[in-house]
Amino acid sequence: MTTLPLPPGSTIGILGGGQLGRMLSQAASRLGFNVVILDPEENSPAGRVSQGQIIAAYDDLTALGVLGQTCQAVTFEFENVPASSVERLVRGGAVVAPGPRALAVAQDRVEEKTFLNGVGATTVDFAQVDNLDDLLAGLERLGTPALLKTRREGYDGKGQVWIRSAEMAADAWSSIGERPAILEARADFTRELSVIAARGRDGEIAVYPLGENVHAGGVLKTTTAPAQVDLKTSDRAAAIARAILDGLDYVGVLGVELFDLGDGVLLVNEIAPRVHNTGHWTQDGCVCDQFEQHIRAVAGWPLGPTTAHFQVEMTNLLGDEVDQWRHLASAPDARLHLYGKAEARPGRKMAHVNRVKSL
Structure with a gap:
């Protein structure tokens, strides 16, 4: 039986072996945890920085059984993991966070917006x-x-x-x-914002400063955080995040994408029950980044501080943009985060760079 909080030396399982799983695994390692990845791709980016990887489909019952028996807690890096797989782990006695309800709500856009409106988070x-x-x-x-x-x-x-x-x-x-x-x-908004927030197993909630996002071709290009927002807007965003987290009885980090209509009026575009691309700035802007925060919550540890110590502009590197690594590695204000993906396909997220400035 799993006893919480998990002590260092415990093993955490992650469903998904992409870049988010990789950065979660690295954060878990810093806290003294072992990590096992379940992903169908051999030699996945996350698997290469973890104690081990189970190479199997996400709905493979044998693999899920091994993961649940090997790990003291299990989480996931993306929301398209089958909700039935998470339910199977829970039925088998595994401690899974976030739970299957959060995953099911986020996987269906009609259910998602219906839930959001039900907890007072307005949508289009x-x-x-x-x-x-x-x-x-x-x-x-x-x-x-x-x-x-x-x-x-x-x-x-x-x-x-x-x-x-x-x-x-x-x-x-x-x-x-x-x-x-x-x-x-259609939403008549002035800009897109996002808020990254976490909820611990004891109901404690921690909210990061807002980020302002710019997309290109439907893909996030940059996030600048902390965003320039008034107190009314930041308070409303925090209230929305809290309502969602409590409404789902959530454990872990959650990303909430927002449309800013001005004067503190925010519409929720969508939620992501996981660490989020728009939260990558926290790696170099905060003492406790979103990846460590998620591991802390899953393990039952106290949540870390969310105060920003720097302003950060995070830029995604897509496809062959990653070939700029030599130049970026020499920039004094830039910290490069490479994902270890072998093939730089057009539009594929290969890395991100955080440019750091004083507040």
């Missing part, structure tokens, strides 16, 4: 779309332009299409594979 108006007639009815109610997204999966701009007139509906429906979807009204 939306319509559930199961067929072309639903889409046409949604466009009539919400107007155009409107954004059509698949209910499940899809990230970094994938699985979504803007509809600018009702005449585009049939082609848009076809372009997402006629899959269950959500239609979202």
Whole structure:
């Protein structure tokens, strides 16, 4: 039986072997934990910096059983891990954080927005779309332009299409594979913000300063934090994060993407039940970064401080942009974080660089 808080020397399992799993594993190692990765990709980025890796599909029952028996706690690095796999681990007696409910809510965009509105976190108006007639009815109610997204999966701009007139509906429906979807009204926002927050096993909550995000082609390009926001906006963002964390009885780090409408009015775009790309700035801007914070929460440790000691501009390096590593490594204000991926495919997140400035 697992006893919390986990002492150093305990083993933590991570579902997923990508860059987030890699940075979680590195943070866990600093705190004295061993890490085992479960990922179908042999020699994954996270597996190479961990004690071991189980090479298997995320729904492989034997692999899940081994992971649950080997590790004193299990977490995950991305939200498309099958919720049934997390439920299987829990049924087998494993301590898993965040829990399966958070994963299930975040995996379905209709369920996500319904939950958010239920805890007082306002979103854009939306319509559930199961067929072309639903889409046409949604466009009539919400107007155009409107954004059509698949209910499940899809990230970094994938699985979504803007509809600018009702005449585009049939082609848009076809372009997402006629899959269950959500239609979202356009948000008239001034900028995109995000808040990274954590909740411990005892209900303690810690909130990082807001970040301001710039996207290019549907993919995050930069996050600047702490963002220049007034107290009304930062307080509202913290209240939204707290409502979500408590509403899910959440344990771990959560990313919340926000539309800033001005005067402290914020709409939630989406949530991510994991460490988040827009929180990478904390690695060089805070004493306790989001990755250590997540491990602390999963292990039942006290949460760390979230005060920013520097302003940081985080920039994602996509595809062959990683070839700039020599130049970036020589920049006095830049700290480079490479993910150890072998192939620099176009649009693939290969690294990020944090440029540090005094507050």
